[in-house]
Amino acid sequence: MFISYGTRASLLRTEPLAGACPACRAASGNLLADIYGRFFRVWFLPMWPTSRLVLVECQACQRVFQETELPAAGPLLAPVQALKAAARRPWWMWLGTAGLVVMSVVAFVQGQRRPGVVAERLAAPLVGDVYVLHDQTQTPPYTLLKVNHVLPDTLELLVNKYGTFRESKVGKLDENGKYDPQPVRRARADVQALARSGLLIDVNRP
Numbered sequence: 001m002f003i004s005y006g007t008r009a010s011l012l013r014t015e016p017l018a019g020a021c022p023a024c025r026a027a028s029g030n031l032l033a034d035i036y037g038r039f040f041r042v043w044f045l046p047m048w049p050t051s052r053l054v055l056v057e058c059q060a061c062q063r064v065f066q067e068t069e070l071p072a073a074g075p076l077l078a079p080v081q082a083l084k085a086a087a088r089r090p091w092w093m094w095l096g097t098a099g100l101v102v103m104s105v106v107a108f109v110q111g112q113r114r115p116g117v118v119a120e121r122l123a124a125p126l127v128g129d130v131y132v133l134h135d136q137t138q139t140p141p142y143t144l145l146k147v148n149h150v151l152p153d154t155l156e157l158l159v160n161k162y163g164t165f166r167e168s169k170v171g172k173l174d175e176n177g178k179y180d181p182q183p184v185r186r187a188r189a190d191v192q193a194l195a196r197s198g199l200l201i202d203v204n205r206p
């Protein structure tokens with residue numbers, strides 16, 4: 001997969017800067033300091049802030065100076081560095097990282113909750129167990145199977161005739177009239193394989 005990443009700079013603030021222009025010597029009052037915040041981005045998402053950058057522009061002669069171009073012993077460098085250090089970076093520069101943290105926590109919590117219970121209940125199925133299926137190639141992607149009969153190596157299952165777009169709504173499909181009355185038989189090993197492949201995501205036991 002192609003991943004586009006790099007840094008971008010965003011203007012944080014513009015402040016008037018006292019002192020004469022190093023180029024045209026125009027009197028104080030003509031200099032502006034633009035403070036930029038750089039951030040690392042992946043695709044269009046800002047991940048975290050990196051360095052700050054200051055450009056000093058003279059409104060009299062239009063010259064623009066980088067920090068490194070300001071005379072080291074001159075009167076401009078110290079105030080420019082102070083402005084740079086004080087400029088706060090906005091929260092959105094962390095947006096991508098915050099999103100990743102939230103996604104990791106959700107994945108971790110779901111990972112803790114499910115596989116143990118799912119594997120346990122598939123190993124010892126009971127009549128009335130409801131299997132939640134999530135198949136992203138289907139529209140809508142969520143539906144249910146219900147255990148109708150448990151045989152030594154085989155399960156007799158009722159297939160739900162309906163689907164839903166949200167996992168949180170899947171419980172509403174669990175009504176007698178919503179299952180196809182004609183059961184299907186599947187090897188228990190095949191049903192367990194569905195869980196390992198991620199198609200069977202949960203087992204609800206009444």
Ligand SMILES: [Zn+2]
Nearest residue numbers: 021024058061
């Ligand atoms: Zn100037």
